[in-house]
Amino acid sequence: MQKQSKTIYLDHAATTAVDPRVVEAMLPYFNPQYGNASSIYGLGQEAAEAIDEARRTVADILGCQPREVIFTSCGTESDNLALRGVGWARRNLGKGNHIITSPIEHHAVSHTCEHLKKHFGFEITYVPVDKHGLVDPDDVSRAIRDDTILISIIYANNEVGTIEPIAEIGKVARQMGVPFHTDAVQAGGVLSLDVDQLNVDLLSLSAHKFYGPKGVGVLYARKGVPLLPTQTGGAHERNRRAGTENVPYIVGLATALKIAHEELEAHNQRIATLRDRLIAGVLESIVEVELTGHPTNRLPNNASFVFKYIEGEAMLLNLDLAGICASSGSACSSASLEASHVLLALGLPHEVAHGSLRLTLGRENTEEDVDYVLETLPGIVQKLRDMSPLYSN
Amino acid sequence: MQKQSKTIYLDHAATTAVDPRVVEAMLPYFNPQYGNASSIYGLGQEAAEAIDEARRTVADILGCQPREVIFTSCGTESDNLALRGVGWARRNLGKGNHIITSPIEHHAVSHTCEHLKKHFGFEITYVPVDKHGLVDPDDVSRAIRDDTILISIIYANNEVGTIEPIAEIGKVARQMGVPFHTDAVQAGGVLSLDVDQLNVDLLSLSAHKFYGPKGVGVLYARKGVPLLPTQTGGAHERNRRAGTENVPYIVGLATALKIAHEELEAHNQRIATLRDRLIAGVLESIVEVELTGHPTNRLPNNASFVFKYIEGEAMLLNLDLAGICASSGSACSSASLEASHVLLALGLPHEVAHGSLRLTLGRENTEEDVDYVLETLPGIVQKLRDMSPLYSN
Numbered sequence: 001m002q003k004q005s006k007t008i009y010l011d012h013a014a015t016t017a018v019d020p021r022v023v024e025a026m027l028p029y030f031n032p033q034y035g036n037a038s039s040i041y042g043l044g045q046e047a048a049e050a051i052d053e054a055r056r057t058v059a060d061i062l063g064c065q066p067r068e069v070i071f072t073s074c075g076t077e078s079d080n081l082a083l084r085g086v087g088w089a090r091r092n093l094g095k096g097n098h099i100i101t102s103p104i105e106h107h108a109v110s111h112t113c114e115h116l117k118k119h120f121g122f123e124i125t126y127v128p129v130d131k132h133g134l135v136d137p138d139d140v141s142r143a144i145r146d147d148t149i150l151i152s153i154i155y156a157n158n159e160v161g162t163i164e165p166i167a168e169i170g171k172v173a174r175q176m177g178v179p180f181h182t183d184a185v186q187a188g189g190v191l192s193l194d195v196d197q198l199n200v201d202l203l204s205l206s207a208h209k210f211y212g213p214k215g216v217g218v219l220y221a222r223k224g225v226p227l228l229p230t231q232t233g234g235a236h237e238r239n240r241r242a243g244t245e246n247v248p249y250i251v252g253l254a255t256a257l258k259i260a261h262e263e264l265e266a267h268n269q270r271i272a273t274l275r276d277r278l279i280a281g282v283l284e285s286i287v288e289v290e291l292t293g294h295p296t297n298r299l300p301n302n303a304s305f306v307f308k309y310i311e312g313e314a315m316l317l318n319l320d321l322a323g324i325c326a327s328s329g330s331a332c333s334s335a336s337l338e339a340s341h342v343l344l345a346l347g348l349p350h351e352v353a354h355g356s357l358r359l360t361l362g363r364e365n366t367e368e369d370v371d372y373v374l375e376t377l378p379g380i381v382q383k384l385r386d387m388s389p390l391y392s393n
Numbered sequence: 394m395q396k397q398s399k400t401i402y403l404d405h406a407a408t409t410a411v412d413p414r415v416v417e418a419m420l421p422y423f424n425p426q427y428g429n430a431s432s433i434y435g436l437g438q439e440a441a442e443a444i445d446e447a448r449r450t451v452a453d454i455l456g457c458q459p460r461e462v463i464f465t466s467c468g469t470e471s472d473n474l475a476l477r478g479v480g481w482a483r484r485n486l487g488k489g490n491h492i493i494t495s496p497i498e499h500h501a502v503s504h505t506c507e508h509l510k511k512h513f514g515f516e517i518t519y520v521p522v523d524k525h526g527l528v529d530p531d532d533v534s535r536a537i538r539d540d541t542i543l544i545s546i547i548y549a550n551n552e553v554g555t556i557e558p559i560a561e562i563g564k565v566a567r568q569m570g571v572p573f574h575t576d577a578v579q580a581g582g583v584l585s586l587d588v589d590q591l592n593v594d595l596l597s598l599s600a601h602k603f604y605g606p607k608g609v610g611v612l613y614a615r616k617g618v619p620l621l622p623t624q625t626g627g628a629h630e631r632n633r634r635a636g637t638e639n640v641p642y643i644v645g646l647a648t649a650l651k652i653a654h655e656e657l658e659a660h661n662q663r664i665a666t667l668r669d670r671l672i673a674g675v676l677e678s679i680v681e682v683e684l685t686g687h688p689t690n691r692l693p694n695n696a697s698f699v700f701k702y703i704e705g706e707a708m709l710l711n712l713d714l715a716g717i718c719a720s721s722g723s724a725c726s727s728a729s730l731e732a733s734h735v736l737l738a739l740g741l742p743h744e745v746a747h748g749s750l751r752l753t754l755g756r757e758n759t760e761e762d763v764d765y766v767l768e769t770l771p772g773i774v775q776k777l778r779d780m781s782p783l784y785s786n
Contacts (some may be wrong), residue, residue, distance in 0.1 A: 007436065014432050017636065018423035022601065030411035030606060039407050039720060040706070041713035043400065044769045058455035073466030073608065076626040076636035092512060108626030108635060119485060200511060208637060213423060215466065215608060215639025230623060232508045233469040233501030242501060244601060246608025313433070318433035 008369045009325045012209075012301055012362035013158055013186060015204075018252070019211040026213070029248035038109030038234065039109060040072040047247045061261050062203070062220050070219045070237045071200045071250050078219035079108035079152075081230050081241065082181040082202040086150050087116060089226035090179070090376040093191040096147025098123045100178075102135050103345035104162075105154050108153050108204075109183050110341065123147075126288040131347050132294040133162035151180045155187040159329065159342040159358060160293025163191065169197025181299070185209055185217075189260035190268055190300055195290040201225045201362045207249065211363065212256030216249035258272075261372035271361050272300035274370050279303045286381050292343060292356065294351025301361040306348060309391035310355045318380040324373060327358050351390075402718045402761045405602075405694055405755035406551055406579060411645070412604040419606070419641035420649040430638045431627065440640045447647035454654050455596070455613055456587040463612045463630045464643050468578040468599030471612035471656070472501035472545075474623050474634065475574040475595040480509060482619035483572070489540025491516045493571075495528050496738035497555075498547050501575050501597075503734065508546075516540075524740050526555035527689040534565045535576040544573045548580040551723065552735040552751060553686025554695025556584065557652075563592025571620050578602055578610075582653035583661055583693055594618045600609050600642065604756065605649030609642035664754050665693035667763050671752060672696045674767040679774050685736060685749065699741060702784035703777040705749045711773040717766060720751050746785075 033042030189210025233242030312328025428436030564575035582603025626635030685778025
């Protein structure tokens, strides 16, 4: 098969193109408004004001105080700052060393929990998820101990798109007096981020998931939650995150988040229609395939599946040849050959989990894109199954 | 005094304008080459290749293997990863918890040392510096103990520009088997970064000090040096720094470093001539002023002074009105009213350290800029002294 010249990008959960409006907003801060925001002369103060305005924009969308917004270098840093920062601060205060999380977190949370356990003796409890990936708030409640210092549950899963009952889990956490963090990286551009309605104390965002640049994120940290910085130096971000502010990207993140939330309803409606057409088409045209994640309570842009008798990797390469960008398992470890920990946690057998495909839609996708996938994918699946010793037609 | 419309930027140690060639190199990676470098399809692999090429470029300039280059979000993160990463790795291996550093480090090192001491029980020894800010390698040698796990000495000081005898200190460290880190953030664009000649095991860089963007750095980490990551998640940077790669900035950093080192000799010669003209002019035209830092062994772009009887802050505001961007004490804490820890370590009294001024030249500065400062500064100093109760003419 010859490589298609047209590219249909269906991996918006991995990353997105930076919106031209965002690039335009960032450009002046490379040059000529390149001041260091810590400098007291005009050029520096212009940079500081741009950051202040960006912080207010983000705070408005989160329904929080600007001072509760910490700019970081990415969603992974935000997750690390939440877990390590609150974990160490509360542990050093003698509150304990027990963290509750789920088995379907992004690696930025799950690997950080395991790191804290292995190298620093923290204890981790994983509450179960059902076959759709849902956490039960009652399970969280039962897992809380006297020495529980933090709960971290993903807002919407990055692989299967399931949206967790964050507000309910947050209610439980608040009743028990345990700080509650949510990784909202996938939810950032499509779901409400109102931290009071969500009952969260900490929330992570990453700009490149909502048409902002890679390399900038936010950690919302509710006033009063103890947080030991993980990166020290200058007094930036009110002593919670040292390092010269990345002015262009901070402006870019705020611009991208604002656009996403202004256009949220229309975007979600359009994209969910495309998603439903895609899901229905795949389930109709291919046998021995299953939708993964929650049938309805899922991200508007996520269509994820497992196909029996084939390897996700092989599907991706064939889709790439057909001009379709997609991913299998977690985007952050597509190069890895391990089955996705998320799909295994949903109860799927290893051999089935290996045949996963995630298609995540975005702004530039059209009905024609969906139709092209529906024309292309069945043939690829059939070709790969015909090559599989496990498959007998 | 009415604000000047012309701006003369003399704060290149704080930050630099992004070179238009660097912006141009970065732009395609915002859009359309926005792929996630972890994705296996073409768009992702193009991003991975851009990072590989950037890594090779940096490695060539450092004289190291590409795998020894870790891309981070800034110089501060690089310093933190070096100190926390090696500190914890070696401590957890039972090697001890003693770190040697100098009293004239950037806050990213000094505050991190103090943080490790206060919150995690590490022990810190500060070797002295002489009145020019020089560390004596013999002092480092004497400070090494059986439980010393790391030595961190700045390559060239950010306030007074003194260049430390890094190769000699590195030799001592190597003889004693202690990993040696240097914060080369100020040296990055103007001094040799050959890690073998410098005898360093870890070296920090920040792009925005050499006409690259703010928000990207490098930590060189010699193969074999134990390093516990401080930010965990995906397997990025060979499991040493998790987080989706900031492709545009990584490309930008490499482009900026390459340009700086190609143009290094001519740039340094030109800039040192301007610096010498500036220093001589200030010392000739103003009384009761002292050059700070080493008279000759200093960064080619650094002219730093203390003026008796005046506050640096007041000088900066007056210079700003005259269109001159400068800084006093450390740029990262110019907003702070504390006297610079660097100037105090050089033995200057508090009241003198408060009257500090740092002028750091850069690519776009001209002889006319220097002459303008020399015309402007004496009047400002005299005006402020005339207002000072401590000064009697």
